[in-house]
Amino acid sequence: MYLIEKDKVMTIADELAKDYELFGPVVEKGTGQVFFNRVANSGEINLRAEIPTLPPKATVFPQIETIMKYRYDKDTKDVLIDPVFSDRKKALFGLRPCDLEGMICLDRFFIGQEFVDEVYLEHRKRMFVVTNTCVAPFKQCFCVCTDSGPDAHEGFDLNLTEAEEYFIVDVGSEKGAALVDRLGLKKAGDEYRKIKKEIVDKSISLFEEIATDNKAWISRVMNRITTGFIKEEVWEYIGNQCFECGACSFVCPSCSCFNIEDHNKFDQSTDRLRSWDSCSFEGYSNMAGDHNPRKPVEDRRNKRFFCKLSYSQSKKYLRPGCVGCGRCQWVCPGDIGLPNVVTYIRKEITE
């Protein structure tokens, strides 16, 4: 544990910017919306900004990216295949613990399984992550229920916690230790453990009742979803509120379904594009010949909640697929953000 004066905290970002492309929470001028964007310098970063509208998922898993280029000359029969991998070094500064947890889910899903997704790996392996303990949850946050906040436990290189005069700096990796060393940060006394705990406790106390109240229910709801003891009517009720807009998947830090399309260009070459997809779209499971095994909307909705809240998927993430950021609740034009779905199922259990 180390300390850095409040007005000096950005020297960490400045130091990182020497080696890395710097990303951080930025309050957009005019709209006041918060985005987790690439910045030209650390001055643009606002560590007190609200939760970013979109998770920083795009830094490891861009919304659209070219994973391969090829050119096939039909006359000469020559094929040129050119795989495209990222070699960029990115530093994420001021990441929320929930968003980090989402990225850990993606790591385990893309890298930790039988097959390794090289495209993802190349984005991820050069990354430096600085998390920021969340002291200002927003109304729909419920990371306290999903064990992903308000402070980060693992997976960061450095973690910041804003105290009275200092930021408390936790080191989570050798890379982080080397940076702290280079900046010559001073060691924090033992009393700062207690101070940090108080800060975290105070943050937890700010959560809405619905979030703290649902805490024990997540695991019970997971059990129900896994064992299939949920009445069809409940899924139907949930499905009926789905507009099939896919927004929940796009703002989710751990949703990672993708589509692959070949995009032909005028110069006779083709880009193979990988782009975000959502299981709520009707065409998602449609096969050639127009056979779609997953027709009714509740069937498709059910898939996403199954993915977030079932043991079989948790085996891949080694935790619930939901990290409690609350964004789906925020964007859903119906009323089926994940906390609400938990509440509906909870109601069914208690009735």
Place this chain on the structure above:
Amino acid sequence: MSENYSKVITIPEVATIVEIKDEIEDVKTFYLEFDNPEVEKSFKFRSGQFVMLTVFGAGESAISLPASPENDRFHLSIKCVGKVTNALHRLEAGDKVGLRGPFGNGFPFEELKGKNLIYVAGGIGLIPLRSSIVHALQHRDDFGRIIVLLGARTPADLIYQYNIEEWLKIDGFECYVTVDQATPEWKGETGYVHNLIEKANVPVDNSVAFVCGPPVMFNSVIDELMKRGLKDDVILSTLERHMKCGIGKCQHCAIGRTLVCTDGPVYSYRQIKTLGEQI
């Protein structure tokens, strides 16, 4: 398995179409050879697995493997139904395609030794089963009765007829064929394929059934097999889903808690029942 995947699995290997053969209407067989001799030599697969086929300029599709894993010319038999397969059908011998794989679990042949093998196929459902049939016939002595029950809409929709004629010369191979709509020239059975199960006097003890065909056929065949006394764990099927990656990442092929690309495409009916989704 790992050495197969030491190369980057998202990048296809280039293969040449050396010959194209018309099968039935809308179905062609493409004989392929890898351009890289090392890949051509090391490419191994099991019956029931699939590959991801790239048609340059059109996209990529999951395609089942009809060739036997050994002593059979490598080929793919493909019906034109969508964007990629239609583009493929426009290609000629000498054209290039891309292949990734093989992917999926395949049929558990090690566990099937000594058993009677019953293949029930509807229409082009015979394509993914062909690999396993040829493989079983190549090791004829390892198995009991080998029965193929084949149904199709019309006599013109019966695929691999020349293969079946060959196979019939092999001792102990039985084949029963039926069509839904007979033509005046048709001398064989008329009706649905599940009616053949009784006619063939399908053995129940020590038997394994392989079922592949359109969803409507699937249910009636399973019913009939179960009625005869086959247990749900010896009825195997290979499922089809929309796929984008083949390696368990895009999640398009999720059924229940499994992914067809990595946990399938071969499932037992016992597993299928627990998936909680339609086939």
